[in-house]
Amino acid sequence: MKERKNDKLPNQDLLNHQPLTVLSLGEYSSELSEVPHSHDAYMLMVVQETKGGDNLIDFRRYALQAGRLFFVRPGQAHQRQARQEQGILVSFSEEFLQTTGTNAHDVLVLFGSLYQHPYLDLPPQLLHTVEQLAHLMELELQKPLPDWAILSRYLYILLRYLLLESVQIIKQLTPPRHSERLFQLSHLVEEYFREHRPITFYADALAITPKHLNSLCRKYLNTTVADMQHERLLLESKRLLYFSSLSVKEIAFELGFEDASYFVRFFKRLTSTTPMQFRVGGSKSTTLAAENPAT
Numbered sequence: 001m002k003e004r005k006n007d008k009l010p011n012q013d014l015l016n017h018q019p020l021t022v023l024s025l026g027e028y029s030s031e032l033s034e035v036p037h038s039h040d041a042y043m044l045m046v047v048q049e050t051k052g053g054d055n056l057i058d059f060r061r062y063a064l065q066a067g068r069l070f071f072v073r074p075g076q077a078h079q080r081q082a083r084q085e086q087g088i089l090v091s092f093s094e095e096f097l098q099t100t101g102t103n104a105h106d107v108l109v110l111f112g113s114l115y116q117h118p119y120l121d122l123p124p125q126l127l128h129t130v131e132q133l134a135h136l137m138e139l140e141l142q143k144p145l146p147d148w149a150i151l152s153r154y155l156y157i158l159l160r161y162l163l164l165e166s167v168q169i170i171k172q173l174t175p176p177r178h179s180e181r182l183f184q185l186s187h188l189v190e191e192y193f194r195e196h197r198p199i200t201f202y203a204d205a206l207a208i209t210p211k212h213l214n215s216l217c218r219k220y221l222n223t224t225v226a227d228m229q230h231e232r233l234l235l236e237s238k239r240l241l242y243f244s245s246l247s248v249k250e251i252a253f254e255l256g257f258e259d260a261s262y263f264v265r266f267f268k269r270l271t272s273t274t275p276m277q278f279r280v281g282g283s284k285s286t287t288l289a290a291e292n293p294a295t
Contacts (some may be wrong), residue, residue: 014089015041019096020151022138025087038075041091042111044158045070046122046130049086056081057118059238067127069162070119073111077239088134092155099148100156105183106163109170112186120165133158174220181206182220185213185228193232194256199225234270237263241279248275 015021025045045055046069053064056079057072064085072078074094097107122130137154140146170179188202202225203210214224223231233255240251252263267275 014039014043014091015093018141019099019148020092020137020141020155021089022134022141023089023091025085025089028089037078039072039078039091040074041093042074042097043070043072044088044090044162045072046088046090046127046134047085048088048131049084051084053085054081055079055119058235062119065121067122067124068119069122069127069130071111072118077243088131090134090137090155090158096148096152096155099152100159102156102159106159108183108187109166110159110163112183117169120162120169122165126161126165129161130158133161178216178220181208181213182216185217185225189225189228189232193229193236194254196229196256230266230270234267237267237275238278241275251275 014023025047047064047066050064050066055062055064055070056077057070058077062070064080064082133154137151140151140154174182184206185202188205192201199210199213203213206213208216210225217224217228221228236255237251240246240254241248244251246254248264249260252260255263257263257266264274267273267278271278273281
């Protein structure tokens with residue numbers, strides 16, 4: 001196996017030293033686009049036309065379908081297997097996102113992975129609205145001195161439309177009185193997954209009994225708190241195995257496992273392969289993605 005020279009995913013620069021960019025999906029080209037990479041910015045990918053390509057986000061495959069908008073947050077492993085797609089890329093920095101006034105919870109609703117849907121299938125009218133707002137941004141950016149206050153409001157309006165659509169979909173899946181708790185749980189798992197906290201920790205933080213919390217997870221997310229933690233640990237394991245030069249023992253320590261052999265058993269139980277087999281598999285392991293690709 002070739003020695004890895006970098007401990008991070010190669011980073012694709014979509015911003016070109018600007019707070020916000022709007023690019024054509026069909027015309028944008030980068031040597032990193034079709035290999036695993038990450039971004040240092042948030043990205044909205046709007047697919048307008050396609051001949052059947054795929055988006056791989058954090059080792060899971062999603063079809064590039066016309067009318068589908070993808071949410072990709074900074075640091076996620078991303079790879080696009082293109083099939084002559086036409087569409088729009090709207091990218092923006094964390095700092096510029098803050099200028100819109102969008103609160104942290106709304107960002108979590110849009111860019112979080114609680115419901116395992118890093119995309120929205122846009123109704124025709126909403127797709128038209130998104131295209132109009134992106135066009136207005138593009139026109140403003142073409143000016144010699146773009147008005148960033150105007151662009152900030154355009155981005156806020158765009159995100160607001162997407163948030164309203166997301167909330168409607170979530171309401172169909174989860175009653176409002178439970179969705180807030182589940183979003184809080186998702187945030188807590190993201191913050192503490194390396195610490196292997198027991199379910200009682202999360203239940204106490206949410207002022208709910210462990211039994212009730214697991215019941216909500218099973219009913220609305222088809223999972224348990226333990227499985228949510230395991231999936232997050234597995235994702236981080238894959239990122240570190242594929243994109244870092246850390247040893248398996250070092251990765252185990254990084255992820256809060258006291259014993260490397262326990263980490264190996266954990267990884268094999270969830271993937272049916274060992275960490276070293278996954279690492280040696282290289283890009284093949286990445287492009288295979290999930291066994292049951294999402295559509």
